Amino acid sequence: MILTNLFQVLFSGITIGCIYALMALGFHIVYITIKNVNFAFGMFVSLGGLIGYALVTQLQLNFFVALLIVAVAGGIAGYLFERSIVRPIFDRPILTFIICTLAIGEVIENGSSLLWGSEALPCKAFTNNVPLDLFGVKIFPQNLWILGLTLFAVIGAKIYFNFTLTGKAMRATANNRLAARLCGINPLRVSSFAFISSLSLGLFAGMIFSPITFAGGFVGIHYTVLGFTGAILGGITSSTGSILGGLLLGIVEALFRGFITTRHTEAFMMMILLLILLLLPQGLFRVRSEE
């Protein structure tokens, strides 16, 4: 009985962890290329859920068409965000960057609350959501969709970074900015691509997660903090580390929810963030700088 319970908790932990992993990957991509954290990221994740809600529940589109549209919309949002918001403050102090992205995050969140209201909206599951029974462990199809789509996105991101020219250029810039520049890689273009891929992942994550939580409802800053926590836990400089950190964070959250209490989860996660920042600031999987 306890074992079944444990598996049930671990399974839901991995599901939540998948979302944290995608968000952590989004933070990682921006961090390695421009050495900054995008504080508006969580608001974009929540926007992804809302756009998904609009397409699926309001416009009755097919889920996979909607998912594709959301991912493309994320790319466009990333391009516009980088071009109009990030580029004017590209070489300003980090403090300016933090506050500017936070301010734009507020604008996005309040703007979306004008369109969809400030209450969190319930979203339909992708397919018929009758739980399967596997040795007493209840498995919801939506969780399987999340696992599969996360795996798909992560593999896609890995292929993009390892085998395409722009992906290689981004990794080169991450390794050594000056040397990459000497090889003719334009750092502004790289930052543009970083935001496109990061926000595309973010909106995608927001949409596939929305049937489990709700869409919208002023949770952007929490998503920002949780995604950042996942990235820091694994080591924000390493892509595999960020993904594993996000998964681990999800499992920790599920264990807390499953075995201690379902209340105060938010405060517990913040404690985890503070502990990680103070005791393990480099993360579990640190990448040695190759300079």
Place this chain on the structure above:
Amino acid sequence: MFGTIRLKELLIYAFGVSLFFSFIILANIKWLDIGIHVGIYFIVATGLTILLGMAGQISIGHAAFFGIGAYSSGLLTSTWDLNFWIAGPLSVIFAGIGGYLVGLTSIRLRHDSLAMATIAFQVIFSVLVYEWVEVTGGPAGFGNIPVPSIGTFKIDTETKYFLFVSIIALGVFLFSRNLISRRIGRVLISIRENEVVSSSIGINVPKYKLKVFTLSAMYAGVGGVLFAHYARFISPTSFTIHFSFAFLVMVLVGGRRHILGAFFGSIFVTILPEFLRLVSSFSLFPVSLREIFTNYTYHLIIYGLLVYFSLVLLPKGIYGLGVSVFQKRL
């Protein structure tokens, strides 16, 4: 206390004093209410200016310190029946302890991580206030906070409270001005510019970071105490992360390199909604546009855009703009 005062400064002070008294005489209750809020926010924003503009440390959790001051003073005076003059300073010390704890994280963390840590502190505070219903009243908040009194003299009308807040704000202003022009101010600026160099010339960087975080939180605590005894009813919605953001807006839009920036910033943030409401009453504009000017969500959007554009176009804020205009004229 005042050092050497030149004639020009004297004129500016005289102008300020006459403006102040004409405000008291002319203002109605609504404007006194705005004045009290400006005073309270000015105190908090001054603390944040010292932290952010002088020492270069970020905090997105100042509403939590503000809330610690407000909640502890409110609880001590209403539930424990303590005197305001004991409960107030105690609450300020509690806020300082909170600042010290956050300051401990600032020793090891910088920039992004520090911002995240202060957000975490803010969220923990909000959850605590919401969930600890027996003490804080939960989401409903609690009321019956007594007005402060000196002996039998009760500070119960808006005019009296405005004077009370103004005196404290003036004290805070003079204290901070002197603090900044002394050695500690220069130490904080050197920490802002370069921590490694500062420690190489013998500055104990962790010690000063702790000091400045504690001090800044105590300023926020003073603001919180004044807020609690003015509103006489507090609920968690006044201490959310949006307020932390609003304090940042005050400092950055006003000008983060000078304390007067905090003054202009707090006036700006407090008056903007009133101004927008006033604009919306003009029948000149179409109805849809008028709706924009009265909706709080639109206000938040306008704040966000203002912060962004003021940081991009006016990094020195309103105060910096005023100074540069003034210097060009003369």
